Amino acid sequence: MGLKQVSAGRIARETYKIDLHDEDLMIALAGNPNTGKSTVFNSLTGLKQHTGNWPGKTVTNAQGKYVHRDQRFVLIDLPGTYSLFANSVDEEVARDFICSGEPRVTVVVTDATCLERNLNLVLQVMEITDHVVLCVNLLDEAKRKKIQVDLPALSKILGIPVIGTNARDGAGLEALKDAVYQVAMGQIQTAPLRIRYGSAVEECLNLLEPIVKGIVDKNVNRRWVALRLLDGDRDAEALFTQLPFFRIRESKELSDALALADQMLLEGHLDRGSLRDHIVTCIVAQAEEITQRVLRCEKQNYNDLDRRIDSVLTSRIWGIPVMMALLGLVFWITIKGANYPSQILGTGLFWGQERLTQLFLSAGWPDWLHGLFVLGMYRTLAWVISVMLPPMAIFFPLFTLLEDLGYLPRIAFNLDNYFKKACAHGKQALTMCLGFGCNAAGVISCRIIDSPRERLISIITNNYVPCNGRFPTLIALATVFIAGELGSHQSVIASLIILAAIVTGVMITLIVSKLLSKTILKGIPSSFALELPPYRKPQIGRIIVRSLYDRTLFVLARAIIVAAPAGMITWAFANIYIGDLSILQYGANLLGPFGRLLGLDGFILMAFILGFPANEIVIPILVMSYMSAGQMTELDSLQALRELFLANGWTWLTAVCTMLFCLNHYPCGTTLLTIKKETQSIKWTLITFAITTATGIILCFVVAQSARLLGLV
Amino acid sequence: MLDLGLICGTRVEALQKSPSGDTVAYEIRGAVIALRSEEASQILVELL
Numbered sequence: 001m002g003l004k005q006v007s008a009g010r011i012a013r014e015t016y017k018i019d020l021h022d023e024d025l026m027i028a029l030a031g032n033p034n035t036g037k038s039t040v041f042n043s044l045t046g047l048k049q050h051t052g053n054w055p056g057k058t059v060t061n062a063q064g065k066y067v068h069r070d071q072r073f074v075l076i077d078l079p080g081t082y083s084l085f086a087n088s089v090d091e092e093v094a095r096d097f098i099c100s101g102e103p104r105v106t107v108v109v110t111d112a113t114c115l116e117r118n119l120n121l122v123l124q125v126m127e128i129t130d131h132v133v134l135c136v137n138l139l140d141e142a143k144r145k146k147i148q149v150d151l152p153a154l155s156k157i158l159g160i161p162v163i164g165t166n167a168r169d170g171a172g173l174e175a176l177k178d179a180v181y182q183v184a185m186g187q188i189q190t191a192p193l194r195i196r197y198g199s200a201v202e203e204c205l206n207l208l209e210p211i212v213k214g215i216v217d218k219n220v221n222r223r224w225v226a227l228r229l230l231d232g233d234r235d236a237e238a239l240f241t242q243l244p245f246f247r248i249r250e251s252k253e254l255s256d257a258l259a260l261a262d263q264m265l266l267e268g269h270l271d272r273g274s275l276r277d278h279i280v281t282c283i284v285a286q287a288e289e290i291t292q293r294v295l296r297c298e299k300q301n302y303n304d305l306d307r308r309i310d311s312v313l314t315s316r317i318w319g320i321p322v323m324m325a326l327l328g329l330v331f332w333i334t335i336k337g338a339n340y341p342s343q344i345l346g347t348g349l350f351w352g353q354e355r356l357t358q359l360f361l362s363a364g365w366p367d368w369l370h371g372l373f374v375l376g377m378y379r380t381l382a383w384v385i386s387v388m389l390p391p392m393a394i395f396f397p398l399f400t401l402l403e404d405l406g407y408l409p410r411i412a413f414n415l416d417n418y419f420k421k422a423c424a425h426g427k428q429a430l431t432m433c434l435g436f437g438c439n440a441a442g443v444i445s446c447r448i449i450d451s452p453r454e455r456l457i458s459i460i461t462n463n464y465v466p467c468n469g470r471f472p473t474l475i476a477l478a479t480v481f482i483a484g485e486l487g488s489h490q491s492v493i494a495s496l497i498i499l500a501a502i503v504t505g506v507m508i509t510l511i512v513s514k515l516l517s518k519t520i521l522k523g524i525p526s527s528f529a530l531e532l533p534p535y536r537k538p539q540i541g542r543i544i545v546r547s548l549y550d551r552t553l554f555v556l557a558r559a560i561i562v563a564a565p566a567g568m569i570t571w572a573f574a575n576i577y578i579g580d581l582s583i584l585q586y587g588a589n590l591l592g593p594f595g596r597l598l599g600l601d602g603f604i605l606m607a608f609i610l611g612f613p614a615n616e617i618v619i620p621i622l623v624m625s626y627m628s629a630g631q632m633t634e635l636d637s638l639q640a641l642r643e644l645f646l647a648n649g650w651t652w653l654t655a656v657c658t659m660l661f662c663l664n665h666y667p668c669g670t671t672l673l674t675i676k677k678e679t680q681s682i683k684w685t686l687i688t689f690a691i692t693t694a695t696g697i698i699l700c701f702v703v704a705q706s707a708r709l710l711g712l713v
Numbered sequence: 714m715l716d717l718g719l720i721c722g723t724r725v726e727a728l729q730k731s732p733s734g735d736t737v738a739y740e741i742r743g744a745v746i747a748l749r750s751e752e753a754s755q756i757l758v759e760l761l
Contacts, residue, residue: 082716082717083716085716087716113743114742114743114744116718116742116743117717117718117741117742117743117744120716120718277720280716280720281720281721284718284720284723285720287718288718288742303740303743303745306745307728310728310729310738310745311729314729314731314732314738315729315732316730316731316732317732318732319731319732320732320733413731413736413738413747414731414732414733415731415733416731416733416735416736416747416749417731417733417734417735417736418733420735420736420749426736426747426749525749525751527749527751527752528749528752529717529746529747529748529752530736530746530747531744531745531746531747532738532745532746532747533745534745
């Protein structure tokens, strides 16, 4: 042929950075978003990829390994897509990967409760490759809705193995592994159903297929290539850039045949403009026809319950109040529940500090060593653990519960028009939800937005959602300072304050998005469709394990890694004197006047600057700066914190401004690095830094000065 | 749109308008899809 054969696995290794050994068989996992694809992936490979009940979780290729019947398999989790027409980056990635010809088998995961639409993708995958296994997942949900799928009939119609699974409890996975093994080893010969596109198109395909055979260098389905040539860009060079993984030789024969095909299409009342619609219509009609043959619903309105829930959760009157109430409830449970364990942890850890001090004293180690390790490192760690761990261990499972139920897309739906008015993408609300956990994760999740302009807006504004690193700061300040001032019902008032902080954050997000859309990121919102997935029964056990293991411990570990050195550095800064003043005091004095303009003080600003690596350590640094500046109290309760702050001249205004600045300042180091990576641009990273910080400075300045002018403090 | 299975002759049911207005949730082939008015207005419908 004169064309170079691409060696097996090379694309996978080089383009997708897949860790592939020669004896490994590569399996691709495709499917619509939100069909439990990630759960299937996790169950097969034992990896703990985070799953959630909203579309677009798999934002990047994930790979995992498993062994079945002594054969090693590498499983690649492709992004969830509705089709393979390459309308989005995700679709392009999925299609390119499948048609690279390298996956030995492609498993398509489908949702049994929504089979018809899912079959669209199945039919399209079957056009590219013969080696397909269909996994009909979520059978328990289907059963609950009294939907029955005739799997053997479906398998017969499609000509490929069809396996029913319920990946969440592992049912059917062995059968799935068997089927994959058999197809991969050629023990099962598949005979995929071919979609018929009507006589005009079929004649064109008959004309093109033999020509394609001579000029394509890979074992890709020739009918599919012919269809793409007919449908897409005609010249082979363009197709090559579209489909990077195989080569089509320029040939006069091909261009002649394509010209002839155009004629034939016209005779069939089709032209290039209407051909795509015609093709999709044929696929959808085929899916519809198959569904009618294999699906039986005992109940006509099997989605009634979902509709009824939605009619409250997304209703015009109740939608937003219920959303607020739910969030408020989550915060209240977090604050109320975290109070007691925090105290116990605090008491225990500070008891430990005394023992350590005794140890250092009795061993006769120098003071500076004691200061650095016990007063600096240990105390910061103790604070981070006792104040951060309990709220996180409560907040994350609750939030994951909402995610698992399928509530997050409803939040996006409820707020969509506000985002539209801000010229932003509707899915931005989803990325903000992820920002609650960690802004770096939120920034990565912005990949679900295809339009580069709207993606940048989401990335820049993601930091206005307080991540878990800033939650404890907000909770501590709200509880001890503002709610404490008012006496009773502390946790209720604190919850309301946090809720107000979130609403402020959302409003700032909308305003900044709008401003960006009108200035440096001009444009109108791109089109999109947001799927509101069916509500699903949450898996309580998994939620707890997942949210504690994946999120809580992960975040805590990161906080500890950062807090340990930061605690030592801060102690050193606070205790190394130049002349009469410590380094910390020099800094604080320098920043003091500016801080006071913003309703803060020099130490608070120093704490935010030193807290750049991770927001979690802002309060511990602040506490240390205050304590080293004089009062050596034992800080074992939130009440003590309040007294320490009061002694350093705090008022309610200082607390409000600190909370506002906490909500609106530069993203932490990790998030900035992520932004740099995602935008591939130092410019946008710096712009994000500048915009978020400016927001905080302006906001604090306005609030502090207004309060002072009005004589409120 | 076509990806959602929205082809000529598909039955669509409008379910719910978003509390913030404009966006409407539709039932299309068993799935609930929210569309903004810009997109929805490009679909010709006939009352059943």
